[in-house]
Amino acid sequence: MTGASRAETIRGIFTAYLANDREFVEDAFSDEFRFTSPFDDNIDKATYFARCWQNSDWIERHELERILVDGDEAFVTYRCTAKGGKSFRNTEFFVFDGDKVKRIDVYFGAAYQDGKFVRQPG
Template sequence: MSDDHERVIRNLFAAYIANDRQRVSDALADDFRFTSPFDDDLDKAAYFERCWRDTGWIARHDIERIFVRGDEAFVTYCCLAKDGRSFRNTEFFTFAGGKVRRIEVYFGAARQDGRFLPQPR
């Protein structure tokens, strides 16, 4: 099962890069919920309305690690933008019936040339 969940996560990240909204939607459960520092417990429709946009600004996601235990997983990745900006996030996934039921995003600091950029206080 953990291999299946890891495959779903990797396919989801590939679908984001391909800007394939249908493939992303197909990976998400009907009762999907999304939470981030900017979004509190959005349902699937609100997620696509508020969070989905053209992903053409992303050059790539470098997945650093995926830990799966049962129907839960943590993913840490670095997102590299085409303009050179980058940031590193961790996401917590919950699965049900082979689909992603919940994603909680924890934002990391901005990065440049492999180093963290100081954050304004």
């Protein structure tokens, strides 16, 4: 799998999320898939879909700002804008095993409401 095709897989996952196309995302993930975020520690594929997969009706759009692929690894930085004016930027680190995504680690960025910075609790 080339870097360009890995970037297309990442774009496809974001598109599928907005379309609530769980089948596409499940197929893009390997059976050994693991997911880590500030709320989740190395959870498996079944737990990811039970805990993290949700209806995307609250999202107005994703703007993929950059995808950097290096061999079997890739970073994607994006801005997510919710209906109602809240937005945030995240970076995700993808690890591929062949043509499947084996791991995603999410790093949360700043949040904004109507263009103004929103301080997060903690």
